[in-house]
Amino acid sequence: MTAGTLDLVLRRCQECGALHEHRPAFCSVCFAQTFEDHVVSGQGTLVSWTTIRKPPLRLREQGAYHVAVIDLYAGLRVTARLQLQEAHVTTALVGASVQLTHQMDGVGQPIHVFQITAQQRDH
Amino acid sequence: MRPVYVSGTGSTPFGRHHDTSIESLALHASVQAIEESGLARDQLGVLYLGNFVSGPLNGQEVLAGIVADRLGLPGNIACTKVEGACASGGIAFRHAWLAVAHGICDAALVIGAEKMTHASTAEMTSALNCAMDNELDGISGLTFPGLYGLAWRAYEQAYGLTRDEVSAIVMKNKCYGLLNPLAQMGADLSLEEIAASPLIADPLQLFDCCPATDGAAALVLCAEHLCGRSAKTPIRVLASVQTSGAPQIAKHPDLCTFEATVKAAQQAYKLADIRPSEVDVVELHDCFSMAEIIDSEDLGLVPRGQGGKWAAAGKTSVDGDVAINASGGLLAKGHPVGATGVAQIDEVVRQLRGEHANPVAGARIGLTHNLGGTGVVCTVNILRVDP
Numbered sequence: 001m002t003a004g005t006l007d008l009v010l011r012r013c014q015e016c017g018a019l020h021e022h023r024p025a026f027c028s029v030c031f032a033q034t035f036e037d038h039v040v041s042g043q044g045t046l047v048s049w050t051t052i053r054k055p056p057l058r059l060r061e062q063g064a065y066h067v068a069v070i071d072l073y074a075g076l077r078v079t080a081r082l083q084l085q086e087a088h089v090t091t092a093l094v095g096a097s098v099q100l101t102h103q104m105d106g107v108g109q110p111i112h113v114f115q116i117t118a119q120q121r122d123h
Numbered sequence: 124m125r126p127v128y129v130s131g132t133g134s135t136p137f138g139r140h141h142d143t144s145i146e147s148l149a150l151h152a153s154v155q156a157i158e159e160s161g162l163a164r165d166q167l168g169v170l171y172l173g174n175f176v177s178g179p180l181n182g183q184e185v186l187a188g189i190v191a192d193r194l195g196l197p198g199n200i201a202c203t204k205v206e207g208a209c210a211s212g213g214i215a216f217r218h219a220w221l222a223v224a225h226g227i228c229d230a231a232l233v234i235g236a237e238k239m240t241h242a243s244t245a246e247m248t249s250a251l252n253c254a255m256d257n258e259l260d261g262i263s264g265l266t267f268p269g270l271y272g273l274a275w276r277a278y279e280q281a282y283g284l285t286r287d288e289v290s291a292i293v294m295k296n297k298c299y300g301l302l303n304p305l306a307q308m309g310a311d312l313s314l315e316e317i318a319a320s321p322l323i324a325d326p327l328q329l330f331d332c333c334p335a336t337d338g339a340a341a342l343v344l345c346a347e348h349l350c351g352r353s354a355k356t357p358i359r360v361l362a363s364v365q366t367s368g369a370p371q372i373a374k375h376p377d378l379c380t381f382e383a384t385v386k387a388a389q390q391a392y393k394l395a396d397i398r399p400s401e402v403d404v405v406e407l408h409d410c411f412s413m414a415e416i417i418d419s420e421d422l423g424l425v426p427r428g429q430g431g432k433w434a435a436a437g438k439t440s441v442d443g444d445v446a447i448n449a450s451g452g453l454l455a456k457g458h459p460v461g462a463t464g465v466a467q468i469d470e471v472v473r474q475l476r477g478e479h480a481n482p483v484a485g486a487r488i489g490l491t492h493n494l495g496g497t498g499v500v501c502t503v504n505i506l507r508v509d510p
Contacts, residue, residue, distance in 0.1 A: 021373075022259065048280075048378055050272030051325040052264055056252050057245040059264050067265045069273055069373060077373045079263045094280040106262040 005042065006100045008112065010076065012038035019076050022109050040074035042100025046093070046116065047071055049082050070098055070114055080112040093119050124224040128350050128357035129506065131160030131343030132469045137457035138240075138307040140337040145174075145181050145238040148339035149190045153234055157194075160230070160343035161352030164195055167343070168228020170202040171219045173211035173235040174461035176250040180242050190234060208254030209410060211235065212340070212464025213365070213493030213502030219344050220363040220504075229346045235465030236339035247335055251460070254496040256370040268332055270372055270497055271411040272324035277378035278416065279326075281428070286326070288431030290317040292412045293330050295440060296448050300455025302481040305466075307457035308334050331412040336457030340466035358472045361395035361488075362505040368498040381498035384421035388503050391490070392423070395505040399423035402505070403486040404474045405445060406467035408494040409452040418492055419447060422503070446483040449474065464493035464502060475508040 011020045015032035023035055049068035052059075059065075068082035083101065097118040103110035133155025135148050143151075149172065157164065172187040183189075187202035196202075207214045212235030219231035239247055248266055255261040265273075278284055293312060300309025312330060320329035350357040368383030369375050375382070392399060405424060409415035416430030424445050425433045433439050439447040450456045450470040453463060471489035473479045491504045 048273040048277040050269045050276065050327070051322070052266055052269050053322055053324060054244060054248060054266065054268065055264060056266060057249040060245055062264075065264055067263050067269055067273070069277075069378065077376075079260050079265055079371070079373045081263060094276055109258075109262065111263055 006102065007039050008042045008072065008100055010038045010040055010074070011035040019074070021076060021078055040072060044070040044072040044098050044114070046096045046098050047077065048094055068114060078112060080114055083113055083115050088116055125226065126347050127220050127223045127344050127360045128347065129342050129360065129468065129472050130345045130350055130353040130355070130357050131156040131158070131162070132472050133159065134305055134340040134466055134469050135338050136305050137336050137338035137459060140238065141241060145177055145183060145236050146186065146189055146193060148238060148337065149186065149234050149236040149341070150193055152339040152341035153190065153194055153232060156341035156343045157232065159353060159355055160345065161354065162230055162343060162345065162349060165197045166230050166349065167196055167200065167232050168230060169200055169219060169222045170196065170232045170234070171215035172204045173213070173215035173464060174204055174237060175206055175208055175211050176237065176239060176253070176460060179250045179253070180239050180246070186236065207500040208495035209408065209458070209460050210464055210493040210495030210500045210502055211461040212466070213491070213504070214464070214500065216342065216465060216468060216504065217363045217365050217502055220360055223344050223346055230349055231344045233342045233344065233465055234339065235462035237459035237461040238337045239335045239459065240337050260371045260373065260497065265372065266324060268324035268327050268411065271413040272327045273372065274378045274417060275326050275413045278413070281379055284431050286318055287314055288435045289331065289412050289416070290314050291431065291435040292409070292415045293317050293454060295434060296409060296452040296454040299449055299481050300451030303451050303456055304480060306451040306455050307336050309451055309455050327411060327413065333410050333453040333458040336459040338457060338459035338462050338466070340462050340469045342465060342468060356476045356508060358475050358506050358508055360504060361397070361507050362391040363502070364391040364394065365500065365502045366390070367500055370497060370499040372497050375498065379417060380421055381417065381494060381501065383498050383501035384418060384492065384494060384503070387501045388422045391503040391505050397488060397505065402445060402488050402490045404449060404471060404483040404489045405447045405492070406450060406452070406470050407447060407492040409448055409454050410458060412454065415447065415452065418494070422490070422492055441481060441483050449479065449481045449483055464491070467491040467493060468504060468506070471506055475506060
């Protein structure tokens with residue numbers, strides 16, 4: 001886990017330029033199989049969020065956690081974790097600006113963790 | 124395509140059946156349906172069975188063949204288990220309808236079955252999460268209650284929504300569950316009791332969630348020339364449509380709608396040659412209270428942004444503009460996942476025959492809606508009692 005403010009590494013299809021969050025077997029747009037890393041800003045907008053209080057078995061030890069849907073400024077929508085300060089738990093607003101701060105180990109791929117940077121979109 | 128009719132229905136009560144195997148639940152519902160149809164077993168040409176988690180939770184697959192064998196169905200007929208998460212039953216129905224409509228056989232047996240209450244909440248959540256794209260969505264820790272928690276906040280932002288509006292749906296469906304002898308969890312709840320229940324996936328609370336359920340339902344479908352074998356009124360299937368949608372929540376451009384439902388409804392109305400306003404009775408997929416709001420709007424029954432307000436105003440009650448979930452829905456009748464799509468049709472058939480315990484007066488046209496995963500699969504059926 002790395003603390004700080006991060007950019008996000010996406011995969012870009014070398015044939016058609018489509019962006020993918022994770023490396024797919026085939027590009028869903030053109031069926032190509034070659035991709036390159038594409039670094040984008042880790043900033044985005046909070047589309048919605050929830051607090052999971054009944055996690056599945058494999059995550060039970062983590063207790064409650066927040067999951068969010070985020071629109072990256074780079075133009076891709078992702079599902080991610082949201083780290084909320086106590087003051088934001090009941091007041092976090094849809095449309096708030098968020099920033100990727102670190103990544104957690106997932107099953108074979110990283111889980112992105114975002115934090116709110118401003119309660120209103122700041123760009 | 125030729126006309127297809129529902130001529131036999133059967134269902135176990137929904138609830139806890141700890142001493143009954145999933146095969147036995149399916150058998151109980153099937154025998155009722157076959158007997159009601161008046162058909163001999165050797166007249167059944169195919170069997171489709173909807174089920175989702177019998178593998179992980181019961182250690183039993185190939186249910187279609189096992190149930191056919193125990194029912195003594197004719198040897199070698201095609202027996203197929205289908206899976207589409209919560210829409211498994213709806214998919215089974217549609218495939219049986221296709222077989223009869225296209226003349227592959229003259230009669231078909233459809234079964235939906237699930238047994239899940241013996242599992243712990245964490246085991247069940249893990250099993251149900253198999254309906255998520257776990258490579259791309261599930262990795263974040265998202266659950267299905269979480270999906271509707273996300274939808275609630277997005278909808279609240281887009282249209283405005285109060286806890287009391289959502290609670291109106293919970294109160295309606297739980298109250299109707301008290302009237303349905305097949306229902307698992309009817310209740311007379313107050314706004315205060317609902318608002319005081321524990322949070323599950325904010326803002327979703329306990330009473331916003333359907334229970335885990337054991338149960339089975341079955342239907343016999345047949346061509347017109349076999350309808351007379353049943354003593355019951357045959358109910359015509361005007362349309363049976365299946366669509367697909369985005370398998371990941373992040374691929375939904377709008378969290379307040381499921382494109383698979385919108386498309387399925389549009390196709391079904393066209394095939395049935397009716398308008399949404401002609402539908403009298405609806406059983407839709409209220410796995411969570413928030414789902415009833417989204418579904419009722421996606422089906423074109425309620426104007427966009429008005430789902431909660433219509434429920435609060437009583438417009439979706441049995442004596443309202445359109446009766447939604449008179450059975451108690453998944454929230455109160457229960458949600459034995461693979462059985463639900465078949466059971467919804469059983470409920471609508473009894474409404475159209477005028478036999479329902481919570482009747483919708485004068486109902487002629489009914490609609491069922493079954494949604495799977497994060498909106499990855501949807502079935503919509505339209506049924507009519509002929510004059």
